[in-house]
Amino acid sequence: MATAARNAADKNDPLPFAFRLDLKTGIPVYRQLIDQALAAIASAVLGPGDRLPTVRQVAVDLAINPNTVVRAYKELEIRGVLTTEQGTGTFISTQTVPVDELARQRRLEQFATDVAARAGAAGFSLAEVAAALTERRKPS
Amino acid sequence: MATAARNAADKNDPLPFAFRLDLKTGIPVYRQLIDQALAAIASAVLGPGDRLPTVRQVAVDLAINPNTVVRAYKELEIRGVLTTEQGTGTFISTQTVPVDELARQRRLEQFATDVAARAGAAGFSLAEVAAALTERRKPS
DNA sequence: TCTGGTGTACTAGTTTTCTAGTACAAGTCA
DNA sequence: TGACTTGTACTAGAAAACTAGTACACCAGA
Numbered sequence: 001m002a003t004a005a006r007n008a009a010d011k012n013d014p015l016p017f018a019f020r021l022d023l024k025t026g027i028p029v030y031r032q033l034i035d036q037a038l039a040a041i042a043s044a045v046l047g048p049g050d051r052l053p054t055v056r057q058v059a060v061d062l063a064i065n066p067n068t069v070v071r072a073y074k075e076l077e078i079r080g081v082l083t084t085e086q087g088t089g090t091f092i093s094t095q096t097v098p099v100d101e102l103a104r105q106r107r108l109e110q111f112a113t114d115v116a117a118r119a120g121a122a123g124f125s126l127a128e129v130a131a132a133l134t135e136r137r138k139p140s
Numbered sequence: 141m142a143t144a145a146r147n148a149a150d151k152n153d154p155l156p157f158a159f160r161l162d163l164k165t166g167i168p169v170y171r172q173l174i175d176q177a178l179a180a181i182a183s184a185v186l187g188p189g190d191r192l193p194t195v196r197q198v199a200v201d202l203a204i205n206p207n208t209v210v211r212a213y214k215e216l217e218i219r220g221v222l223t224t225e226q227g228t229g230t231f232i233s234t235q236t237v238p239v240d241e242l243a244r245q246r247r248l249e250q251f252a253t254d255v256a257a258r259a260g261a262a263g264f265s266l267a268e269v270a271a272a273l274t275e276r277r278k279p280s
Numbered sequence: 281t282c283t284g285g286t287g288t289a290c291t292a293g294t295t296t297t298c299t300a301g302t303a304c305a306a307g308t309c310a
Numbered sequence: 311t312g313a314c315t316t317g318t319a320c321t322a323g324a325a326a327a328c329t330a331g332t333a334c335a336c337c338a339g340a
Binding site for chain 3: 206207213224225229230
Binding site for chain 2: 107108109111112115116118119124126127128129130131132133134
């Protein structure tokens, strides 16, 4: 599995995925990386066992500090989305978790799409709904 | 209107509304004030023309700096929920906006309740849904 | 008019979040 | 085995967010 993944990630093959930054949005860099990785997984651009660009590669490509990349990868690893191997690299998790996570992400997207449509029909912005949902959690 | 509201807020009458702080949640103070004011309006504890505690009063009661109170009131004023009059005080807006805002807040609560139920049935936390909705906004 | 109470404005300090610098540890490959 | 590449760990600095200190401007009432 992991070996096959590494073969697929041979240095002669261009990586099918690359991060990009949009500094205009004011969204923290590490969060953009997380979001993009999740989006790539949800859209099947990245699959189980696929290799992500190395911490240093991303840092060089985006002109950011490696530790910022580490932060994103680490959070995704905590979520079980990625597995990182020191000395080797970072890979999309091949455990049952990410497959479930994939399907779950897709369902969540669907759900959000449904909510967005309903919100639009009811005259609420997504930010309002998100805030209302967030405020529901506070009393707990 | 405003005069009647001020009469109602005579110094001899205890104010029907007071802010409280919960420092354990880590939620910024000014945000707690905003949330509580909105909740009081939504639950009709506060109505159009009602007077809010003064900036200094709240600051003294909660042992915080007046400017933190100002920050909350200012945001609510920008939203059209409150009107502040220098030298006079701060009042729930009597324009058509707040009445609509009241009804709208209630509908938003209902909507959030509905979404929460659906989310629970679909196996998503409210935080996840809120985040998914928030992420839908970013590309725009 | 004067006094006291009100919000406003500005600067400054503190805390939290985000990012960077860099050395260390682990893995791979010739 | 040694060189190179990889992630990890730690400290430090920068930026953003939050809060405070305080003076000023305006209003209300005697």
